[in-house]
Amino acid sequence: MEDLDRVAQAWIGRSRELDLHLDPFPANALAAALDLERAFAPGDPLPLSWHWLYGHEPVCARDTGADGHPRLGLHLPPLPLSRRMWAGGRLTCVRPLRLGERLRKRITIRDIVAKEGRSGRLVFVTVEERFEDSLGPLLVEERDLVYRETRPLSPAASSPELAFAPALARRFHPDPVLLFRYSALTWNGHRIHYDHAYATGVEGYPGLVVHGPLLATLMCLLAAELAGGELTRFRFRARSPLFADRPLTVEAGHGGDGRILARVVGEDGRVAMEGSGERA
Numbered sequence: 001m002e003d004l005d006r007v008a009q010a011w012i013g014r015s016r017e018l019d020l021h022l023d024p025f026p027a028n029a030l031a032a033a034l035d036l037e038r039a040f041a042p043g044d045p046l047p048l049s050w051h052w053l054y055g056h057e058p059v060c061a062r063d064t065g066a067d068g069h070p071r072l073g074l075h076l077p078p079l080p081l082s083r084r085m086w087a088g089g090r091l092t093c094v095r096p097l098r099l100g101e102r103l104r105k106r107i108t109i110r111d112i113v114a115k116e117g118r119s120g121r122l123v124f125v126t127v128e129e130r131f132e133d134s135l136g137p138l139l140v141e142e143r144d145l146v147y148r149e150t151r152p153l154s155p156a157a158s159s160p161e162l163a164f165a166p167a168l169a170r171r172f173h174p175d176p177v178l179l180f181r182y183s184a185l186t187w188n189g190h191r192i193h194y195d196h197a198y199a200t201g202v203e204g205y206p207g208l209v210v211h212g213p214l215l216a217t218l219m220c221l222l223a224a225e226l227a228g229g230e231l232t233r234f235r236f237r238a239r240s241p242l243f244a245d246r247p248l249t250v251e252a253g254h255g256g257d258g259r260i261l262a263r264v265v266g267e268d269g270r271v272a273m274e275g276s277g278e279r280a
Helices: 004-011 024-033 176-185 196-201 212-227
Strands: 015-021 083-093 100-116 120-133 136-148 168-172 233-238 250-253 260-266 271-278
Touching: 004 100, 083 212, 136 271, 168 212, 176 212, 212 233, 212 250, 212 260, 212 271
Parallel strands: none
Antiparallel strands: 015 100, 083 136, 083 233, 100 120, 120 136, 168 250, 233 271, 250 260, 260 271
């Protein structure tokens, strides 16, 4: 891709730091939004993947793009592909994040790679987010973001790559209220999650798009339930979008290597996201 090497040289390794406080309110608000019978208090460990509730940067209106994201070039590389979304990621918990603590978050651009996909040209940007205290790292996330062309996404193949027999399954019905609340709690301004006219008329989706991190959190919760305790590692990959007001099923089962495998399946049977986790 033209100028990709120049952008990569300028952006790979670029980092910034934020100070944050793990207030219990966002965790309790997410638990309420998901109808979970649990309450969080200072000192409680935060479940894996719930760090997405914390460490967000206020972005001025003038620095917000037409899609609701911070404009390209502010925190992410300015590439000539206008659509951005999460493609997957890897989470490693060294020590639990505990509510009430004050931490530091370091965000670093680790890699920029161009590929060709079913929907045209793609650029994958890997961002590392590292949560630390005075003793060192607590949680490390490698987040894969994909930049793509403006054409609608092609449906992914429906056959799963991680084959397993489900030991647990939960059915969810993500309505627009849940998507709005999750957008607010995670400071996610992407309009595909709450602006129906934009999602359908501009980006070409059939409805409001369910957040990838929300699906990953649902998988983490079910995988931890099957494992009998919190996971210390989890990796996930998005395969196909899901939409509001359409039921989905989260499934978890045992892998042959001791891992807990998980997936999210849409109402049509298509696997939308897959993941795997493990305990220490």
